[in-house]
């Protein structure tokens with residue numbers, strides 16, 4: 001048994017998601033500020049939120065990586081220095097960067113540790129060595145890299161390696177899709193991707209049969225069954241995609257992979273009946289069909305998600321417990337999706353098995369009886385001794 | 400302005416020389432994404448070009464996983480490439496490999512994501528004096544081209560006429576549709592997006608993956624003199640995608656040649672690249688918080704009863720507060736609040752991030768309203 005356990009790196013699309021990911025077990029989170037990232041439509045962190053996020057994460061033993069993974073045009077460097085200074089001051093643990101110009105600028109103007117973003121599509125030992133010369137200490141490898149190749153890159157280039165283990169994927173080599181630039185006038189490499197790969201395309205060439213297909217759409221990555229390989233090959237960090245995804249996603253993913261890695265720490269393997277349980281938990285969050293993509297061998301056509309864009313989910317995210325009051329006997333719930341009086345809800349604790357509670361009585365904050373809830377409101381439901389603040393609630397969908 | 404074209408077996412080299420072409424690219428099936436030259440044809444080309452006064456360029460424009468990279472290196476080392484003057488690379492690993500073997504390199508940035516001067520300078524430093532030319536991105540506009548050309552001391556190449564590559568994956572995405580009916584290593588189809596009006600995307604699938612191109616090709620040949628004055632030294636014509644018989648008119652009468660082209664053309668971003676201009680519209684800036692004096696966001700409104708505020712900052716004195724509330728529609732409300740309570744209805748004195756406080760109902764305020772403390 002190796003003593004090595006990889007870092008679990010979760011997405012934090014907002015400060016709430018950061019808190020949730022850390023409380024559910026992520027060792028590190030990555031997030032974006034208001035500029036320089038690839039999620040222009042996302043909420044992203046203001047400077048103050050970033051500072052708060054770093055202090056929360058550090059107080060709970062987790063690291064914070066900030067993405068600056070947009071590919072810059074020359075004018076985009078304006079005010080980068082000010083932002084870097086803030087990141088330094090807040091104690092950010094590393095920045096994730098794609099562009100060699102930005103890497104050069106950061107190494108010349110700050111002490112920040114630099115991780116190479118997957119957007120740079122680093123796929124081989126020679127490329128990794130080049131990025132190392134530029135000052136990078138970790139590479140987030142291109143999604144086309146196998147775990148075996150990642151280990152070789154780590155050994156021969158002498159760098160930390162990070163790989164995606166879960167989440168949505170680009171079908172293109174990262175950084176090498178500019179469909180949105182030409183069809184929407186939005187630079188995908190500066191955060192404007194319009195997800196044209198998820199559209200249906202028709203083919204009606206004269207020599208070939210007419211076809212319709214979502215041929216560029218990729219299934220979602222799921223690497224839980226490969227955890228033993230990630231450990232054996234000493235992959236330093238396992239990254240989960242999904243800054244734009246829900247609180248329930250951030251919590252479930254962090255919890256499931258944390259439990260699996262903790263099981264390994266205690267038992268030295270993943271040969272557990274729990275594997276089925278972990279997989280079934282991952283099926284409870286919104287996802288497209290899963291694939292292991294290129295983690296073991298080059299991805300083949302079975303990684304094409306040839307369906308209209310929709311995400312399957314066995315459970316609905318109900319909301320977050322925002323306050324627990326034992327004396328007054330209620331849980332205060334921030335409602336994301338409606339539920340009715342009498343519904344059975346599941347609480348996802350930070351550790352251990354999910355458990356059921358019944359919303360036998362729902363009231364508004366001022367105490368009015370309700371028969372059903374509305375998304376975007378706060379309601380009170382009966383107290384449960386095992387539920388705590390920031391626990392997530394979900395409800396099984398009727399099949 | 401010097402011109403660069405691709406070698407094709409049916410090309411009349413003497414005619415090409417007469418047209419003033421200075422460089423010819425060898426694009427092979429094994430090393431180039433859209434190359435069609437076999438190893439035998441490569442050797443024939445090298446022999447043919449042996450005594451010709453023209454720069455010979457070997458193209459290696461693949462992105463490569465480690466396994467493929469090793470395979471490619473073995474093949475590369477088995478070739479006799481003495482006649483080749485320059486080697487062009489897209490993958491930073493290939494770039495590094497070529498530099499380590501002391502080859503003179505052209506760095507391909509035309510279809511990749513690197514667009515700024517500092518990025519290019521980083522590669523030049525890593526290139527140890529062996530980078531002789533930069534093939535610049537077609538996403539750079541004139542102004543950016545001018546800045547970059549001014550600063551660099553190497554040759555600059557820019558695409559004059561050719562297809563615009565939109566999407567590059569190593570995966571086979573088209574053949575599976577036809578149940579592998581085709582045994583060809585080269586499949587060409589046209590894709591039409593359900594997203595109107597985007598139709599007619601040429602798609603190629605070959606041993607290196609699947610590639611989708613823009614329906615309209617990049618054409619700036621009528622601006623050659625501007626490019627020249629900006630500092631571009633070489634202009635490329637990608638004749639792998641049009642008939643060689645068009646070369647003469649493209650080089651000599653670019654305005655007129657435009658009428659004979661197989662597909663419509665665009666100047667792309669040549670005049671102005673505004674592909675970040677729409678970003679501001681992707682977000683509702685009114686619901687974005689300002690950090691100064693920020694307390695939190697309205698999370699609950701119970702008409703006639705209360706407004707719940709999710710504290711996203713420390714609140715030291717929750718008493719007699721002057722608050723400004725800015726709704727998602729941009730409306731501003733100023734209120735004085737004397738009564739602040741927790742979810743249990745108890746008086747609330749001070750709080751920290753994550754707490755929820757309740758103030759008396761304020762008309763016209765909705766969820767996602769931002770709340771600021773004015774003292």
Ligand code: SF4
Pocket residue numbers: 169170171172177178179180188193194195196197198
């Ligand atoms: S369109 Fe699809 S493949 Fe292209 S950048 Fe966007 S998500 Fe990636």
